[in-house]
Amino acid sequence: MLKISRYVWSDIIRNKVVIAYTLFLLVVSLSLFQMEEDPSKAVLSLLNIILIVVPLVSMVFATIHWYNSYEFLELLLTQPISRGKVFLAEWAGISSSLAAAFFVGVGIPVLIYNGNATGVALLLVGMLLTLVFTSLAFLASVRSRDKARGIGAALMIWFYCTLIYDGLLLLLLFAFADYPMEKPTLALSCLNPVDLGRIYIMLHLDVSALMGYTGALYKDFLGTAGGTVVTLGILLLWILLPLWMAMRTFKKKDL
Amino acid sequence: MIDIKHLGKRFRKLVALEDINATFSAGQVVALIGPNGSGKTTLIKSILGLVRPDKGAIYFQGEELGSDGSYRARIGYMPQIGRYPDNMTIGQLLRMIRDLRGSDVSLDEELYYQFHLDRLQDKPMRGLSGGTRQKVSAALAFLFNPPVLILDEPTAGLDPVSSEVLKKKILREKAKGKLLLITSHVLSDLEDVTTHVLYLQDGRVFFQGKISELHEQTGEQRLGKAIAHLMQHATAQGELEEHEFIYIKIAN
Numbered sequence: 001m002l003k004i005s006r007y008v009w010s011d012i013i014r015n016k017v018v019i020a021y022t023l024f025l026l027v028v029s030l031s032l033f034q035m036e037e038d039p040s041k042a043v044l045s046l047l048n049i050i051l052i053v054v055p056l057v058s059m060v061f062a063t064i065h066w067y068n069s070y071e072f073l074e075l076l077l078t079q080p081i082s083r084g085k086v087f088l089a090e091w092a093g094i095s096s097s098l099a100a101a102f103f104v105g106v107g108i109p110v111l112i113y114n115g116n117a118t119g120v121a122l123l124l125v126g127m128l129l130t131l132v133f134t135s136l137a138f139l140a141s142v143r144s145r146d147k148a149r150g151i152g153a154a155l156m157i158w159f160y161c162t163l164i165y166d167g168l169l170l171l172l173l174f175a176f177a178d179y180p181m182e183k184p185t186l187a188l189s190c191l192n193p194v195d196l197g198r199i200y201i202m203l204h205l206d207v208s209a210l211m212g213y214t215g216a217l218y219k220d221f222l223g224t225a226g227g228t229v230v231t232l233g234i235l236l237l238w239i240l241l242p243l244w245m246a247m248r249t250f251k252k253k254d255l
Numbered sequence: 256m257i258d259i260k261h262l263g264k265r266f267r268k269l270v271a272l273e274d275i276n277a278t279f280s281a282g283q284v285v286a287l288i289g290p291n292g293s294g295k296t297t298l299i300k301s302i303l304g305l306v307r308p309d310k311g312a313i314y315f316q317g318e319e320l321g322s323d324g325s326y327r328a329r330i331g332y333m334p335q336i337g338r339y340p341d342n343m344t345i346g347q348l349l350r351m352i353r354d355l356r357g358s359d360v361s362l363d364e365e366l367y368y369q370f371h372l373d374r375l376q377d378k379p380m381r382g383l384s385g386g387t388r389q390k391v392s393a394a395l396a397f398l399f400n401p402p403v404l405i406l407d408e409p410t411a412g413l414d415p416v417s418s419e420v421l422k423k424k425i426l427r428e429k430a431k432g433k434l435l436l437i438t439s440h441v442l443s444d445l446e447d448v449t450t451h452v453l454y455l456q457d458g459r460v461f462f463q464g465k466i467s468e469l470h471e472q473t474g475e476q477r478l479g480k481a482i483a484h485l486m487q488h489a490t491a492q493g494e495l496e497e498h499e500f501i502y503i504k505i506a507n
Contacts, residue, residue: 003355014342071338078303079356080328251322254266255305 001089004076008093011069018101021057025105039114040205043122046106047201050126051194054102055133056158062094062137063154067147074255087138087250091243095134099127118204125197128235132193133158135242142246142253161194169195182217193238200231256281256316256403256434257302263310264297264458271297272308272458279436279451281402284429286445286466287438288482289455295438296335298455299405302436303332328356331399335407335438337392339380345391346376352395360400367394369420385412393421397428404428405436410444422448442479449478454485461485 012018029046036042069090076086106126110119140153169188173181189195203222221227262275272294279285287295300306302313304320304327312319315326339348353362367373370390375383383391389412396404406425410418425435425448439445452469454462462469462485466478473488475481 003357007351007355011340011342069340072340074305075339075352076355077305077324078327078332078334079352080325081355082323082325084322252307254307255300 001085001092004081004086004089005093005096007072008069008090009097011072012065012093012097017061018097021061021098022101022105025053025102026109029106029109033109033113040118043110043114043118043201044205046110047122047198050106050122051129051198052162054126054129055161055194058095058098058130058133059137059140059154059158060151061098062134063141063151065094066090066138066141067150077255083251084247087247091134091138095131098134099130102126102130118201121201121204124232125201125235128232128239129193129197132235132238132242135239135246139242139246139249142249161192165192165195186217186221190234193235196231196234200228258314258317259298259302259311260314261311262298262301262308262313264294264301264306264308270458272301275311275455275458275460277453277460277463279434281434282429282432283451284425284435284437284449285451285453286449286478287436287453287455288442288445290486293455294458295455296407297458299332299407299436299438302405303327303330328399329401329403331396331401331404333389333392333396333404333406333409335411337388339388339391341381342379344377344379345372345383348380348391349395349398352398356399363397363400364394366390366397366420366424369424370394370417386414386417389413390417393424397424401433403434403436407438408440409437410439410441418444442482446478452478454482456486461488 028049032042032045032049033039036045073086073090077083103123107123110122113119136157137154140157141150144150144153169185172188173185176184189199199218200222203219222231257277257279259275259277262272264270264272275294275298287298289295297306301308302315302320304322304324314320316329318326320326343351349367370393372390372394375387378387380388380391389409393406393409396406404425409421409425413421422444425437429435429448429450435448437445437449449466451464452462452466453460462472469478469481469485470476473481473484475484
């Protein structure tokens with residue numbers, strides 16, 4: 001499996017997009033840390049950029065790479081290699097290179113300027129989100145043979161996570177304004193990995209005081225060690241569940 | 256060597272294969288013949304595990320096809336349209352497959368040199384002509400000396416010289432007692448190498464047996480004519496009546 005992943009890596013390195021992505025992240029994070037006096041404010045700005053850019057790039061790149069390497073996958077499947085192996089090797093190749101890009105691009109500046117618990121939390125969430133969206137991208141691309149449809153589906157997932165979900169949540173909160181909504185909101189945030197990541201880091205940043213009673217509740221629950229485990233567990237589920245579904249589809253698929 | 260039992264496959268509404276039963280043994284050269292869309296490629300892809308059949312089972316050397324795909328080490332496959340990673344060169348591609356298979360069998364590079372692919376080593380796959388791609392596919396199929404070879408339209412797109420090279424190679428492998436499954440539209444190409452014929456139409460087997468039996472049954476000596484006879488015979492038995500009815504409806 002590692003052998004196959006190695007060919008995926010060499011292909012990714014050759015097409016240079018991931019290298020450009022690394023440089024972009026590096027420039028953004030370095031300049032944010034240079035501009036802001038207070039590194040924790042820089043982390044907050046960085047967080048907002050990461051929550052938009054990381055899912056988008058992971059998703060679009062993984063989807064397009066999947067369709068581009070269709071021939072490669074087809075060729076491997078005429079060889080004595082099982083489908084599960086081919087699939088996981090492709091996923092491992094793409095997700096690890098995107099995660100490495102994130103680690104170099106954001107991780108190194110963060111560890112230099114703000115290497116405390118918040119910084120580490122930011123890194124962890126960023127890496128996990130990279131994996132989450134690579135898995136979701138794989139699910140979208142395995143489900144449809146048509147490239148345009150696959151990329152469209154991937155973008156819809158991204159829209160849902162970054163825009164539509166917030167709108168829906170607001171709508172829900174307005175509709176049920178007369179009821180205590182703190183606990184349901186907490187549960188609802190599990191339905192969006194980006195939101196979950198955002199809340200998790202916000203709580204590390206002590207800005208939760210600004211979020212009122214809900215913020216306090218979040219802090220009570222997610223701010224504790226148990227909350228960290230739950231958050232990371234849910235993010236892990238967001239990685240494994242789509243991956244498992246995609247693999248199941250891929251194993252049954254006609255090529 | 257390969258046993259196919261009650262194999263069935265549908266693509267949505269289209270019935271690609273229906274209740275296929277066949278047995279192929281070592282030393283045979285089987286010509287898979289049938290009109291376009293008769294299910295030849297689907298059958299081949301089912302054997303390779305690229306298409307998942309809905310019904311029936313395929314046994315390879317007595318074992319039902321498993322999901323781990325290890326049986327494919329014993330199959331060399333030459334696809335109808337060879338699709339390869341665009342940004343690799345011929346040399347890289349062959350090295351990669353060798354590396355991935357990591358097999359210890361002696362390599363058979365005969366075709367690689369006979370097709371002069373060694374001179375094209377550094378050419379990227381994206382710039383290759385259809386014929387050269389076919390040559391790469393052929394070289395790859397024979398490379399690991401597998402006991403079973405599946406060739407889908409092997410001579411399509413090859414020039415006469417290369418086509419002859421490939422045909423000679425097929426004869427040599429046949430003499431070694433290997434099983435070869437070949438599909439082709441150019442029937443004259445198959446004439447002098449085939450030992451058995453499997454004729455498919457609309458996803459069903461219409462004829463299966465030795466080539467001599469085919470000559471007997473149809474009374475034709477040339478493969479092309481015998482197949483033409485089969486085709487007319489097959490269509491006369493029902494399917495066509497429906498078509499004719501539609502034609503009449505359209506005409507009116």
